[in-house]
Amino acid sequence: MEKAVKKYWPIFLLPTMAAFLIGFIIPFIEGIYLSFCNFTTIKDAKFVGIQNYIEAFKDSNFLGSFKFTTLFAIVSLVLINVLAFLVALALTQNIKGKNIFRTVFFMPNLIGGIVLGYVWQLIFDGIFVKFDTALKLNETLGFWGLVILVGWQQIGYMMIVYIAGLQAIPGDIQEAAMIDGATRMQRLFKITIPNMMPSITICTFLTITNSFKLFDQNLALTGGEPLHKTEMLALNIYSTFYGRVGAEGVGQAKAVVFFIIVVAIGLLQLKLTRDKEVQQ
Amino acid sequence: MKKKLAVLGLAATMMMSLFAGCGGKGTSGGKDASADKGSVYYLNFKPEADAQWQELAKIYEEETGVKVTVVTAASGQYETTLKSEMGKSECPTLFQVNGPVGLASWKDYCADLSDTEVYKQLTSEDFALKDGDKVAGIGYVIESYGIICNKKLLAEAGYSMDDIKNFADLKKVAEDITARRDELGFDAFTSAGMDGSSDWRYKTHLANLPVYYEYQADGINNTKAIKGTYLDNYRQIWDLYINNSTTDPKQLSVKTGDDAVAEFVAGKAVFYQNGTWAYSDISSVGDENLGMLPIYIGVDGEENQGLCTGTENYWCVNAKASEADIKATEDFMAWLATDDTALKAICGSQGAMPSGADGMGFVTPFKKNLESDNLLVNIASQYVADGKTPVSWNFTTMPSETWKNEVGSALTVYASDQTDANWDLVKKAFVEGWATESQAAGN
Numbered sequence: 149m150e151k152a153v154k155k156y157w158p159i160f161l162l163p164t165m166a167a168f169l170i171g172f173i174i175p176f177i178e179g180i181y182l183s184f185c186n187f188t189t190i191k192d193a194k195f196v197g198i199q200n201y202i203e204a205f206k207d208s209n210f211l212g213s214f215k216f217t218t219l220f221a222i223v224s225l226v227l228i229n230v231l232a233f234l235v236a237l238a239l240t241q242n243i244k245g246k247n248i249f250r251t252v253f254f255m256p257n258l259i260g261g262i263v264l265g266y267v268w269q270l271i272f273d274g275i276f277v278k279f280d281t282a283l284k285l286n287e288t289l290g291f292w293g294l295v296i297l298v299g300w301q302q303i304g305y306m307m308i309v310y311i312a313g314l315q316a317i318p319g320d321i322q323e324a325a326m327i328d329g330a331t332r333m334q335r336l337f338k339i340t341i342p343n344m345m346p347s348i349t350i351c352t353f354l355t356i357t358n359s360f361k362l363f364d365q366n367l368a369l370t371g372g373e374p375l376h377k378t379e380m381l382a383l384n385i386y387s388t389f390y391g392r393v394g395a396e397g398v399g400q401a402k403a404v405v406f407f408i409i410v411v412a413i414g415l416l417q418l419k420l421t422r423d424k425e426v427q428q
Numbered sequence: 429m430k431k432k433l434a435v436l437g438l439a440a441t442m443m444m445s446l447f448a449g450c451g452g453k454g455t456s457g458g459k460d461a462s463a464d465k466g467s468v469y470y471l472n473f474k475p476e477a478d479a480q481w482q483e484l485a486k487i488y489e490e491e492t493g494v495k496v497t498v499v500t501a502a503s504g505q506y507e508t509t510l511k512s513e514m515g516k517s518e519c520p521t522l523f524q525v526n527g528p529v530g531l532a533s534w535k536d537y538c539a540d541l542s543d544t545e546v547y548k549q550l551t552s553e554d555f556a557l558k559d560g561d562k563v564a565g566i567g568y569v570i571e572s573y574g575i576i577c578n579k580k581l582l583a584e585a586g587y588s589m590d591d592i593k594n595f596a597d598l599k600k601v602a603e604d605i606t607a608r609r610d611e612l613g614f615d616a617f618t619s620a621g622m623d624g625s626s627d628w629r630y631k632t633h634l635a636n637l638p639v640y641y642e643y644q645a646d647g648i649n650n651t652k653a654i655k656g657t658y659l660d661n662y663r664q665i666w667d668l669y670i671n672n673s674t675t676d677p678k679q680l681s682v683k684t685g686d687d688a689v690a691e692f693v694a695g696k697a698v699f700y701q702n703g704t705w706a707y708s709d710i711s712s713v714g715d716e717n718l719g720m721l722p723i724y725i726g727v728d729g730e731e732n733q734g735l736c737t738g739t740e741n742y743w744c745v746n747a748k749a750s751e752a753d754i755k756a757t758e759d760f761m762a763w764l765a766t767d768d769t770a771l772k773a774i775c776g777s778q779g780a781m782p783s784g785a786d787g788m789g790f791v792t793p794f795k796k797n798l799e800s801d802n803l804l805v806n807i808a809s810q811y812v813a814d815g816k817t818p819v820s821w822n823f824t825t826m827p828s829e830t831w832k833n834e835v836g837s838a839l840t841v842y843a844s845d846q847t848d849a850n851w852d853l854v855k856k857a858f859v860e861g862w863a864t865e866s867q868a869a870g871n
Contacts, residue, residue, distance in 0.1 A: 188514075188533050188537075189514040277679060281844070284622075284682070285681055374840065375853070390507060394532075394868075395828075395830075395868065
């Protein structure tokens with residue numbers, strides 16, 4: 149069996165690698181090249197050097213959206229993970245109908261971001277109309293609106309990951325701790341959480357990168373209003389790319405910067421949480 | 429080892445043939461039988477006319493055997509769609525730009541149309557979009573906009589359209605209706621929705637008026653730096669719209685284009701700013717009740733102002749398509765401008781399509797243009813016949829989409845809190861934004 153795998157691995161691997169190459173590596177390299185070009189369609193690019201990057205950093209909206217995105221990422225990271233963990237803890241206890249609850253919590257994740265954005269916009273504005281304001285008029289409302297929307301969507305997903313993690317903790321460790329007289333809190337912080345670190349790594353990674361990459365929900369819920377104050381990085385890149393004649397290169401340059409930021413933050417976070425993982 | 433290499437080699441050749449397959453298709457057009465005839469791929473801008481274009485394409489294909497593909501971009505997504513379609517190997521042969529600014533980004537793709545039949549069919553040179561001496565685009569539809577009004581409701585309020593000859597009259601009527609709104613049961617204006625489906629009526633169409641008057645005053649038809657001479661007038665009309673409407677100005681950010689149509693059709697408001705293209709949406713109000721007023725903004729001599737008339741729809745032929753395809757596209761355009769069936773479909777309204785469906789109801793700038801039964805179009809022609817000066821569409825010179833969006837957001841913010849400080853945001857977006865955007869766009 150092993151011999152066969154050794155012999156025929158290219159047949160299994162090459163199609164995937166080819167897809168990865170065509171669908172990811174080639175466009176990625178082309179994208180980096182295009183960020184140094186002036187172009188309308190990707191076929192007629194003209195090399196212009198780092199001009200696009202200079203333009204990108206001159207744009208105050210880009211820096212503003214970076215701040216907004218960072219703030220959003222921090223708030224949603226904490227909120228989503230804490231809530232998802234608590235829900236997961238609750239739903240691994242012996243309560244009636246826990247499978248139904250799990251399904252219900254997970255379901256928002258199955259709806260597309262654009263639809264969610266418009267639905268929540270209707271909900272929020274239906275409430276705000278009573279207070280004589282609207283989501284698109286107030287950046288604070290816009291911010292918390294986004295947090296609520298994304299939380300509602302992602303808590304269920306993270307909950308599933310945490311539930312899987314909780315169920316993988318061997319019962320005998322918990323039992324031993326209990327016999328040794330550890331309290332509930334002690335067990336949570338000394339046994340459960342350290343054993344959950346792999347799940348926490350995955351979930352924090354997902355929430356951080358999801359927050360940075362957030363686009364559909366942002367576009368549909370606030371569209372960056374008022375005056376770009378709720379515009380996140382991805383939306384800023386999109387509106388730069390399509391907003392004016394000849395700005396495609398600038399949008400592309402912003403996208404490369406965006407990529408570097410997301411990768412850097414993702415790697416840093418992986419390193420930080422990986423260090424805390426324990427071997428079972 | 430040898431075997432491994434062989435497997436690798438096999439996989440590599442498979443992939444090569446895959447790539448070659450893609451590439452080959454792109455260059456040859458894929459079909460040998462119709463290669464000599466070429467084919468047409470039209471990227472349509474107007475979603476409301478999609479069904480009609482599909483039908484015309486089928487008819488043309490039956491008559492001539494030339495394949496015509498029509499794809500329609502979603503509302504507001506034309507540039508986005510065009511950019512991605514143009515990047516493909518089977519790219520549009522017929523597309524459209526919206527005027528000088530749109531042309532700037534696509535001029536390398538526009539074939540010279542000066543020798544084509546469709547260019548010769550134009551009634552006036554003004555309807556061609558030129559890049560130097562090159563005829564880059566052919567205007568194919570002329571449209572007008574203004575303030576559509578419900579004459580019946582206006583009469584109920586005790587006025588007629590003849591009472592409104594300038595901004596002061598309009599203001600008086602609108603504010604009087606607002607003062608008596610409970611008694612009358614309707615408002616002056618439909619909601620000036622700032623949702624993406626409606627905000628173009630204000631950030632683009634209404635903003636055309638201050639731009640137009642400034643160009644007139646300065647004797648120019650394009651500029652890199654707008655002065656904003658008529659911004660106070662812009663504010664006047666915007667104030668009038670938002671403070672005399674069905675909707676609290678704070679709620680405008682969520683109102684859509686459909687909301688405004690619904691309000692107008694249901695008789696909840698007298699005035700509705702939109703153009704001839706909106707006729708089919710509102711025709712249920714009844715032809716006898718519909719009228720159109722010019723958008724008065726309080727400029728001296730505006731009694732003589734007509735509706736805003738022009739085009740932002742120019743057909744361009746993709747210069748990078750194959751020669752056969754370009755020829756086929758030019759023939760298709762000539763057919764559209766001259767063939768009776770095609771013109772009937774384009775100009776006619778009810779039952780004008782061969783299948784019995786409604787036509788597109790356009791006014792074309794072609795010599796063979798047919799009388800329209802679109803009431804709003806006829807009202808627009810009447811204004812011209814009465815000697816009123818049509819306002820040209822200068823919004824095609826607005827420097828970029830970003831500029832429009834910035835003005836739109838500023839208008840929304842101002843509507844929610846009508847202070848001078850917030851109006852300064854509009855001014856800033858309008859004047860400074862114009863300078864930065866035209867510099868960034870490099871035109």
